[in-house]
Amino acid sequence: MSYGDEIMAAGQARAEAARRGGAVHIVDRQGLPRWSDLWRGLDYIAAPRAAAAGQVVSGPGARPYLKSLSRAAGADFTDWRARDHPGALALDPAERDFAGRATAGLGSFVVVEPNLMPAANPNKQWGWDRWVDLATRIGDLTPVQLGPAGTRPLPGARRLETPSFRLAAAVLARARAAVLPEGGLHHAAAALGVSAVVIFGGHTDPETTGYPGHVNIAACGTACGQWRPCRHCAAAMAAIAPAEVERALRGALCSRGQKTEDRSQNRRIEP
Structure with a gap:
């Protein structure tokens, strides 16, 4: 299960529920209704045992943006776009209270999260030293790192468990903005309306999983979709300099308040 996939599934469900005029099921490739805790509070997603006005298919082995996926062959993408199906997260009062307590006294801050889930594609990793460099460059913006206990701490960032x-x-x-790899938190940022600089590299094209209001930094050319460590992806990440990411972040902060379409930008880097 990928958090980003579940947020995108919620976006699919919202569009279908609007079309159907009622809550819908999200079903797996066998047609069985499924549930994620990320959908809690979203009234357009029907619980598995509840009546539903329709359904959307999204689950392991049945994602709308993928024609096929294997670790050997990589990903083959469809023309489905996340930006056309924006998801949502309905935070409850206890979660908002937690965030308020965790950030008390911080003032304004930006989220910088270098770590990926253990099962994530290694080609999505920008490189630890680049993240450390970035955190040093943006110290005046109060960089904050998130994650559960045991998360590798990023030097130069305030760690919030x-x-x-x-x-x-x-x-x-609650953040002013974020710098994130393509993944669950960048989908969450879009769902919550948080500006972000998203490091795509060479694996996935921002036309597939990117959002308006974000600055998406990716390699020129076609995304390779590889899951095995890939020289093309490594070169793409190496071409994304921390100074470039810093400029993108400071620019995003300056443009807050503009229309979403004016803030959205895909930046292509030649490996």
């Missing part, structure tokens, strides 16, 4: 993804999202919702 967030025991669950929903609690991390609650803290993220």
